[in-house]
Amino acid sequence: MAANKSSGPQVIDISKLNLEQLTSLKNQLDQELQFFNESLQQLKIAQLKFNESGECVEKVTPESKGKVVLVPLTSCMYVPGAIADAEKLLIDVGTGYYVEKDVTGAKDYFTRKVKFVTEQMEKIQKIASEKSRLREVVMDMMEVKLDQQLAVMQQQQQQQQQQEGIKA
Numbered sequence: 001m002a003a004n005k006s007s008g009p010q011v012i013d014i015s016k017l018n019l020e021q022l023t024s025l026k027n028q029l030d031q032e033l034q035f036f037n038e039s040l041q042q043l044k045i046a047q048l049k050f051n052e053s054g055e056c057v058e059k060v061t062p063e064s065k066g067k068v069v070l071v072p073l074t075s076c077m078y079v080p081g082a083i084a085d086a087e088k089l090l091i092d093v094g095t096g097y098y099v100e101k102d103v104t105g106a107k108d109y110f111t112r113k114v115k116f117v118t119e120q121m122e123k124i125q126k127i128a129s130e131k132s133r134l135r136e137v138v139m140d141m142m143e144v145k146l147d148q149q150l151a152v153m154q155q156q157q158q159q160q161q162q163q164e165g166i167k168a
Contacts, residue, residue: 014138019145022138029135036128040121047117053091054110060103062086 014022064086070078089106090098101109 014141017141019142019149022142022145026135026138026142029131029138032131033128033135036124036131040124040128043117043121043124047114047121050110050113050117054107054114057089057103057106057110060086060089 014025017025060083064083067083068080069083071081072078087102088100089103091101091106091109093099
């Protein structure tokens with residue numbers, strides 16, 4: 001016994017779906033679009049942070065050694081500090097881990113991160129665009145189904161009025 005299993009996405013003829021199923025599909029697409037938009041916003045924030053960090057690395061030169069800078073203790077509290085070594089930078093690579101890199105390595109790291117995040121954003125935008133087009137098709141089909149239901153109801157009313165006219 002072999003089961004016919006498809007590894008790809010299912011193809012559904014939406015013209016065969018009833019109005020309730022179309023509404024459910026539209027709601028699902030709305031949720032997916034909201035998720036993609038939230039993901040894009042988060043990736044945009046990450047992209048800006050990596051880009052900003054890369055720009056800051058550009059400003060670190062050997063002449064920066066000994067310069068007084070403001071060191072953040074929190075997002076809104078700073079203390080003065082001096083750059084002890086302008087050749088080595090500590091980079092936050094996530095989940096509490098830091099990596100020491102030279103200026104060139106740090107520039108390369110942030111350039112790669114910006115590129116990676118940008119590629120992910122492009123992929124998500126492509127998927128979101130496809131989902132948005134599908135949502136429009138579903139909404140058009142919902143409109144067709146509603147028009148069909150309205151036409152049936154009007155036809156039934158006309159038949160009922162004709163029958164009442166015959167009885168009178």
